[in-house]
Amino acid sequence: MSERRKGRVLAAMSGGVDSSVTAALLKEQGYEVIGAMMRFWPDNKPEDCFNTCCSPDAAYEARRVADQIGIPFYLLDYREVFEVEIIQPFLEGYRRGETPIPCVWCNTRVKFDALLKKARMLGCDYVATGHYVRRVEGPQGIEFHRGGDPRKDQTYFLWGTPREAMPHILFPVGHMQKPEVRRLAERFGLITAKKPESQNICFVPGSVRAFLEEHLGGQPGPVIDLETGEVIGEHAGAQFYTVGQRKGLGLWKTHLERYVVEVRPQTNEVIVGPREACQWRGLEAREINLLLDPETLPEVVTAQVRYRQRPARARVRELGAGRFVLEFDEPQFAVTRGQSVVLYDGDRLLGGGVIHRPLGNALGLEVPAVQALG
Structure with missing residues (x-):
């Protein structure tokens, strides 16, 4: 041939x-x-x-x-x-x-x-x-x-x-x-046979944090406890943090084990809470893309909300108009806005979408309103 x-x-x-x-x-x-x-x-x-x-x-x-x-x-x-x-x-x-x-x-x-x-x-x-x-x-x-x-x-x-x-x-x-x-x-006989792998984002020199500081700047602001509404630390800029993050939070009460639950760049607040507060029963995805006819999408799928996260059983709800709602059998950790949720049927890739918002906090907690700091 x-x-x-x-x-x-x-x-x-x-x-x-x-x-x-x-x-x-x-x-x-x-x-x-x-x-x-x-x-x-x-x-x-x-x-x-x-x-x-x-x-x-x-x-x-x-x-x-x-x-x-x-x-x-x-x-x-x-x-x-x-x-x-x-x-x-x-x-x-x-x-x-x-x-x-x-x-x-x-x-x-x-x-x-x-x-x-x-x-x-x-x-x-x-x-x-x-x-x-x-x-x-x-x-x-x-x-x-x-x-x-x-x-x-x-x-x-x-x-x-x-x-x-x-x-x-x-x-x-x-x-x-x-x-x-x-x-x-x-x-x-290729010269790249022993070349080590690159793990970095190709356009980011060094750390993502340094890249964001260079392009977005940063303004210190309050770290707020989800359960009490108290200010328990100071962060370097809300945009530098992500849901599920535990290190580098600038907490004054260091005996508390706290994770980022929500990032509020509009008010420059970072909301933290116990690990359980980062567990969510579902999510809404937008900008979706399916690799099969929508009517053939299984009601029960496995889904990943992070690249290295273990796939979890979930049910697709409210599919249509460029969005879907996903309901997990078991709450998932760190369902994060802007990340991808990816759907599978066994090993087959079905499609996915961008996480617009998490739904159903496993603890049933609401993020409290916080008065502006004087």
């Missing part, structure tokens, strides 16, 4: 081992492969970011991998798109007291929207990435399932994928374990 008959693929290359093996495997399998990296970083990107995902150093390594496996390579300028679609919404989310997930929107709005459009311009049939996600031929069409390596599964970040894009996306390493991917990289 000739390369062109097999299909032309635009392989998204980040300079890491997963995307390198993705490109090499596709070439070995008989696809016509074009390598591409999306440039997100500005000209003034700090030097300590240059060894992260999609950095200038990573671009150099991706280009060398493309040379090794004998495919063309392009560096595509997506700085403006990334600023508008990812960085600014990230900052605005924190400004509103939310905890957004930029990787979700990068996949949704950039990789499987803007990059897919570029692929079509180049005459490509597919876009391929190094995500640990399994692409399955289901009875109604293409489905996304959890990756073969449970520790690396990345379906949580792909719930926003446009449904019409799914047939045009390939995940060549999605069924593999990470050690298997590294062994393949060594077999192909």
Whole structure:
């Protein structure tokens, strides 16, 4: 079978081992492969970011991998798109007291929207990435399932994928374990075979806290106890905190074990309480996206409200008009505005949405109104 008959693929290359093996495997399998990296970083990107995902150093390594496996390579300028679609919404989310997930929107709005459009311009049939996600031929069409390596599964970040894009996306390493991917990289002789993984947000140099301080500033304000309404500490700026956080709260009464229950950027207040106060029986999600016909969505699903959180049984209520209400069988910890709630049926990814608000505090507590401090 000739390369062109097999299909032309635009392989998204980040300079890491997963995307390198993705490109090499596709070439070995008989696809016509074009390598591409999306440039997100500005000209003034700090030097300590240059060894992260999609950095200038990573671009150099991706280009060398493309040379090794004998495919063309392009560096595509997506700085403006990334600023508008990812960085600014990230900052605005924190400004509103939310905890957004930029990787979700990068996949949704950039990789499987803007990059897919570029692929079509180049005459490509597919876009391929190094995500640990399994692409399955289901009875109604293409489905996304959890990756073969449970520790690396990345379906949580792909719930926003446009449904019409799914047939045009390939995940060549999605069924593999990470050690298997590294062994393949060594077999192909790739320079990225032993490259360590990048865990940071690609556009954040150092800590998220420092990034937010630089772009949003910060004003000290009261830390308020949920149960008593008393001011028990001082925070550095409400937008720096997230629901479920326990450390760095600036409490004066240090014998209390308190967690962030609510962030109020409008009044610059952080509300804290016992761990049980961060348990919620349900949530309302908006900006939803389903990867199947709505009428076929199971009433009972499993749902994750955090990437590393254990999936929990839940029931979908009030589906429609760009929203749904989810009711958990057991209360869930740290249901946080701006985070994603992702729905599954077994290993199959069904879709998800952005958490708009938690519902039904497990303790039945209401956050008390607090008088402005003099």
